[in-house]
Amino acid sequence: MQPFFAQRFAKVEPSFIREILKVAVNPEVISFAGGLPNPEFFPSEELEVATAKVLQNKGNGALQYAATEGFGPLRDYIAERYFKQHGMRVSPENILITNGSQQALDLIGKVLVDEGSDLIIEEPGYLGAIQALSVYQPNFRGVSLKDDGPDLAELDALLAEPNHARLMYGVTNFQNPSGLSYSLENRKAVAERLIKHKVLMVEDNPYGELRFEGEHLPPIAKLAPENVVLLGSFSKVVVPSFRLGWMVVPDWLRQKITIAKQASDLHTNGFVQQVLYSYLQDNSLDAHIDRIRTVYGQQKNAMEQALLRHCPGIDFTRPEGGMFLWLKLPQHINAMELFNLAIKENVAFVPGRPFYVRPDILNTARFSYSGADAATIEEGIGRLGRVIQRVL
Secondary structure (H helix, E strand, O other): OOOOOOHHHOOOOOOHHHHHHHHOOOOOOEEOOOOOOOHHHOOHHHHHHHHHHHHHHHHHHHHOOOOOOOOHHHHHHHHHHHHHHHOOOOOHHHEEEEEHHHHHHHHHHHHHOOOOOEEEEEEOOOHHHHHHHHOOOOEEEEEEEEOOEEOHHHHHHHHOOOOOOOEEEEEOOOOOOOOOOOOHHHHHHHHHHHHHHOOEEEEEOOOOOOEOOOOOOOOHHHHOHHHEEEEEEOOOOOOOOOOEEEEEOOHHHHHHHHHHHHHHHOOOOHHHHHHHHHHHHHOOHHHHHHHHHHHHHHHHHHHHHHHHHHOOOOEEOOOOEOOEEEEEOOOOOOHHHHHHHHHHOOEEOEEOHHHOOOOOOOOEEEEEOOOOOHHHHHHHHHHHHHHHHHHO
16 A cells, blocks of 8 residues: 555654664663663552552452543642642642653643644753654744753743744753753743743653752742643653653643543543552652662762763763753764764763754763663763763
8 A cells, every 4th residue: 555644744753762772772782871760669569469459449440431631539649749749739620640741742732732833942852742742743942951941041032032932841850851950040030931921831840759969949830820731740750651640731721631632542541540549548659759869869979970980071960860961072072973883882872962953963962870770880981981082
């Protein structure tokens, strides 16, 4: 049969990271490429107990179709946690359980993005968001990410344009790919601009609870609740395979997003939602996250120290949490070419080019420390350092 495809899909590229992971599956390769939670912390035994408990207590009723918005007690739990952590009063009615935050991005694209409409995004920006929203053919407008958040001068210039973008996407805590976070002052400044210019921000926060230095900061959603869709996920703090995320949606948007969800899949896996809720009721999520934070902090420190030893003179970010740090190489080094040399030495990372919507930045790279112990990090960064010395 002669292939044919929808026009909107013509320019959607495969995930660059997923393609790299295919190269890095060789067990001899030390991979800092995948942004994967450390499987040592998956609570498999506790989830086994939770699964049996749901089936024993609810029987076949646990296996029936469920509400589009999600399992009510789980939504209540999320709302209560926002109040406990940030003093945010979020109604459970405004929380929609999704198949990971990736589905939330797709729903936002369906409801809010027209072909050719401007969409502001950080640079570097989350590749998954770029891919998910590309399906709806927006005109991405990049704003540079500084150490304390988006460049406010660049953001002001974009918002000063006639018919400026009405939608903005950003990761405010330990951003993927850079590891950077918005400062409190920057959050307040962004919130003011959202309100003034009537812009909706998609505030993605999958890593916010993985802070191992500094103080927790309020979401921009607390500062401008009518101008923010706040995304969250259990993938980084419980298990990724459940694909359970959520979105906090303002009242004015809630019905349209719910309709889009109904049209997409009727509802997120109802049984898994009940299992997760049972686990959360019987176990301390805070204690579980504390264990993850402690180890990730140690692994981050190990990677920083290894980079200082083996890659002197190379700039990199110093994240206070999350799973990533970001290298800025000398201008003459193409990170994709460096990757091709590094993979021959059995070490992998993600070149930075796919994280930009502007094509001229080639000397950056993302490294994940969450899945490697200190000894593995030392060996892998040592290999990288030897490759860099050859191309300097």
